[in-house]
Amino acid sequence: MADVSFDDAAAELARRDPVMARLIRRVGPCTLRPPLPDHFTALARAIVYQQLAGKAAAAIYARFEALFDGAPAPHAVLSAPDETLRAAGLSAAKTASIRDLAGHVADRSVPLDDVTHLPDDEIISRLSAVRGIGTWTAQMFLIFQLRRPDVWPVDDYGVRKGYAAAYDLPQAPSPRELAALGEPYRPFRTAAAWYCWRAVDVALMGDGAR
Numbered sequence: 206m207a208d209v210s211f212d213d214a215a216a217e218l219a220r221r222d223p224v225m226a227r228l229i230r231r232v233g234p235c236t237l238r239p240p241l242p243d244h245f246t247a248l249a250r251a252i253v254y255q256q257l258a259g260k261a262a263a264a265i266y267a268r269f270e271a272l273f274d275g276a277p278a279p280h281a282v283l284s285a286p287d288e289t290l291r292a293a294g295l296s297a298a299k300t301a302s303i304r305d306l307a308g309h310v311a312d313r314s315v316p317l318d319d320v321t322h323l324p325d326d327e328i329i330s331r332l333s334a335v336r337g338i339g340t341w342t343a344q345m346f347l348i349f350q351l352r353r354p355d356v357w358p359v360d361d362y363g364v365r366k367g368y369a370a371a372y373d374l375p376q377a378p379s380p381r382e383l384a385a386l387g388e389p390y391r392p393f394r395t396a397a398a399w400y401c402w403r404a405v406d407v408a409l410m411g412d413g414a415r
Contacts, residue, residue, distance in 0.1 A: 211235040214396035228371050232403040235396045240350050244317040245310050247350040251342045252302045265294035279307040302337025357387040357394035367401030
């Protein structure tokens with residue numbers, strides 16, 4: 206699929222919605238981090254980051270990556286003892302998940318070389334065969350690795366909290382509520398989600414999106 210212009214997405218969101226327009230002016234351009242060199246590494250990173258604060262997850266992932274000279278690969282992960290992976294800071298559950306991912310990729314029961322040609326829902330369904338990968342992890346892969354333009358991760362508390370901060374709500378919407386609230390952003394919900402994440406940062410700086 207062709208790359209989306211997130212600058213164009215932000216401009217369209219600003220045109221449609223005055224609250225989003227103020228947030229975009231405050232935050233600036235939508236700048237997703239660069240994709241990782243390969244899809245396996247991106248998914249392993251997403252597993253490490255599950256339910257962890259950014260700094261803690263980054264430290265653990267750096268130690269995990271260092272075990273493989275900066276380039277984790279399925280067969281190398283499968284060859285590493287559990288004790289080695291756990292020593293990097295991985296929990297038992299995440300160790301099992303990354304091993305299961307490596308096994309599925311190595312035996313091609315979950316191939317990754319063709320995912321760029323698949324629709325979002327099919328990718329989520331395929332990745333969900335891996336232990337520990339659910340909708341949220343697959344959506345992070347869609348957003349940050351594949352740069353899909355219309356992903357709306359309603360289960361992500363940061364997006365829900367950021368939406369509440371941007372729109373001055375007394376509490377974060379539920380995932381079901383957020384699903385409906387995201388409809389006006391189609392087909393640019395990835396950029397909208399990114400700005401909701403940034404809205405949390407703006408609120409912590411004491412300068413609300415409004």
